[in-house]
Amino acid sequence: MTPNSPRALWRLAGPLLALGCLAGGPAMAQSGYPNHAISLVVPFAAGGPTDVVARSLGAAMSQTLGQSIVVENRPGAGGTLAATHVARAAPDGYTFLIHHNGMATAPALYRKLPFNPLTDFAYVGQVADVPMTLLGRKDLPPADMAEFIQYARANGSKINLANAGLGAVSQLCGMLLQEALGTQFTAIPYAGTAPALTALLGGQVDVLCDQTTQTLPHIRAQRVKLYGVTTLDRIKTLPDSPTMQESGLKGFEVKVWHGVYAPKGTPPQAIAKFNEALRTALKDPAFTQKMAELGAEIVPEAKQTPASLQSWLQSEVDKWGPIIRKAGVYAD
Numbered sequence: 001m002t003p004n005s006p007r008a009l010w011r012l013a014g015p016l017l018a019l020g021c022l023a024g025g026p027a028m029a030q031s032g033y034p035n036h037a038i039s040l041v042v043p044f045a046a047g048g049p050t051d052v053v054a055r056s057l058g059a060a061m062s063q064t065l066g067q068s069i070v071v072e073n074r075p076g077a078g079g080t081l082a083a084t085h086v087a088r089a090a091p092d093g094y095t096f097l098i099h100h101n102g103m104a105t106a107p108a109l110y111r112k113l114p115f116n117p118l119t120d121f122a123y124v125g126q127v128a129d130v131p132m133t134l135l136g137r138k139d140l141p142p143a144d145m146a147e148f149i150q151y152a153r154a155n156g157s158k159i160n161l162a163n164a165g166l167g168a169v170s171q172l173c174g175m176l177l178q179e180a181l182g183t184q185f186t187a188i189p190y191a192g193t194a195p196a197l198t199a200l201l202g203g204q205v206d207v208l209c210d211q212t213t214q215t216l217p218h219i220r221a222q223r224v225k226l227y228g229v230t231t232l233d234r235i236k237t238l239p240d241s242p243t244m245q246e247s248g249l250k251g252f253e254v255k256v257w258h259g260v261y262a263p264k265g266t267p268p269q270a271i272a273k274f275n276e277a278l279r280t281a282l283k284d285p286a287f288t289q290k291m292a293e294l295g296a297e298i299v300p301e302a303k304q305t306p307a308s309l310q311s312w313l314q315s316e317v318d319k320w321g322p323i324i325r326k327a328g329v330y331a332d
């Protein structure tokens, strides 16, 4: 048998084909990924800020992928239930997670975190950055941030602060606010900031820090009191609203970023295809206009890659870990 004879070629091709199937995974071995609907897991309640971004993104991406993206809300434990679910899901290219800063804060907040954000996932890319707003119920006495600071220091734990649990950005923002003011509120956790905002509108809680992707219409209709925005500079969608920093909390900044993840071991071809659909969606005029109206800023192209999300996540874990440990906030 010569090295180029058909039998020799088959001998070589056999193991290579087998390797190809393994690398691509069972689903990828079938032609035409994706060939059925894809699940995009959202770690918070339906109707809230993460859900709004996920549903708009999913609709735009499904046009490129030719399959539906079905949003699956799995709220609980500040987003960690959903991340655990996706970390353990079959790595077949049909389950993805959209999550925010909570992926980076969870390791410091949870002593027994069932997943490792830095080793248990495949990374797709970043999506958009969103500012937060500090809101009070409509009839809360302080008229502005200066008055709120005095009121907060005088009333401490009598003030009910709604959040979406340990790991939510509403919790992170509230934690930083309490640190900055040297006071402690009473935290009331919800499954997401959609129900938390409903509680604020109904006057059942006093204060909520939440993203513009949900809060803008309520601020504009004056259904809540706006005390400040959490970015260092004023934002286009609320140009008249001072930042927290302007109101005396120097350096106060919480910017929400979103990333898309898959279970570790997801075939590289599926990640590449999903990433291509993500990058196409981030240029889609309907999607970008909707995000801009909600105050969300699409990340630059360099951040829309798997490698960039992975290194960004590492830098955020490194950034928030010491801050959270210093605040002494954690769950056993």
Ligand code: MLT
Residues within 6 Å of the ligand: 044, 045, 048, 049, 050, 051, 163, 164, 167, 168, 169, 170, 171, 191, 192, 193, 194
């Ligand atoms: C949500 O979608 O409900 C929020 O992103 C929760 C949060 O992190 O505050």
